[in-house]
Amino acid sequence: MSNRFMNIRRAFLGFVVVGATTTLTGCGLILNAAQEAASGGSGNDVGSGTEQQADAFTLEVGDCLNDESIVGEVEEIPTISCSEPHDSEVYATGTATGDEFPGNASLDAEAEGICGGEFEAFVGIPYEESFLGYSWYVPTQQSWDSGDRKIDCVIYDPEGQVTGSLRGSAR
Numbered sequence: 001m002s003n004r005f006m007n008i009r010r011a012f013l014g015f016v017v018v019g020a021t022t023t024l025t026g027c028g029l030i031l032n033a034a035q036e037a038a039s040g041g042s043g044n045d046v047g048s049g050t051e052q053q054a055d056a057f058t059l060e061v062g063d064c065l066n067d068e069s070i071v072g073e074v075e076e077i078p079t080i081s082c083s084e085p086h087d088s089e090v091y092a093t094g095t096a097t098g099d100e101f102p103g104n105a106s107l108d109a110e111a112e113g114i115c116g117g118e119f120e121a122f123v124g125i126p127y128e129e130s131f132l133g134y135s136w137y138v139p140t141q142q143s144w145d146s147g148d149r150k151i152d153c154v155i156y157d158p159e160g161q162v163t164g165s166l167r168g169s170a171r
Contacts (some may be wrong), residue, residue, distance in 0.1 A: 001006050001074075001137045001148060003054045008059035054079040056137065059152045060164070063090045067154070073140060085161040091134070092153040101144040107151075111136040115153035124156065124170040132171055 030078035051066055053076040059065075066078040094114035096107060104131050114124040117134050119127045127134075134155045155166050 001139055001143055001150065003153070026135040038103065051078050051080045053055075053077070056146065057150065058142075059093075059137070060089050061090050061093060062167075064165075065089065065154065068156075081162065082165050087155040087161055088135075088167055090152050091155045091166070093156070094118075094151040094153070096139060096144075096149045096151055101139075101141050107138040111138050111151045111153070114151055118153060122145040122167055124168045130171060131158070132166060132169075147151050 016065040054063065056074055056077050059077065059079075062082070063079050063082075064082040065088045066080055066086055070077065082089065092115060094111075096110050097101070102110075115134050116127060119130070121135060123130055123132060132155055134153055136154065137150075137152040139150065155165070156162075157171075
């Protein structure tokens with residue numbers, strides 16, 4: 001899975017990556033939780049203050065991540081309870097289309113459509129009115145060849161970590 005960063009609002013460059021040249025065995029990061037009942041998080045939620053490594057293929061809406069400093073392709077992503085300070089939150093997921101690997105530009109366009117289209121429903125205001133940013137994780141060639149088609153959209157505050165979910169924050 002690969003995270004493409006297309007949002008120029010991002011204040012820090014922890015996500016900046018030269019490209020998908022290094023393949024581990026699954027996912028890649030290319031620029032682009034409060035308790036389960038409270039935040040709508042997934043099974044990747046962890047106890048208060050405890051960061052864990054989640055399989056990048058198992059991320060779900062509501063998972064909170066400490067992924068700002070991740071560079072390169074990844075198999076695991078640090079998750080933490082949304083009640084603790086964190087870098088980003090998974091706010092939408094989608095599925096890439098096609099049988100053949102479409103290439104990075106096509107995946108970026110598909111992710112932009114999914115993530116941009118879901119932003120307002122999650123935050124409560126249009127992206128153009130928000131100061132929050134978003135990016136995404138998309139399949140690499142290798143993970144695509146293994147059947148991965150998942151696109152994960154992540155939302156973040158360019159000013160730094162947040163505590164709690166950004167769902168309905170209207171920020």
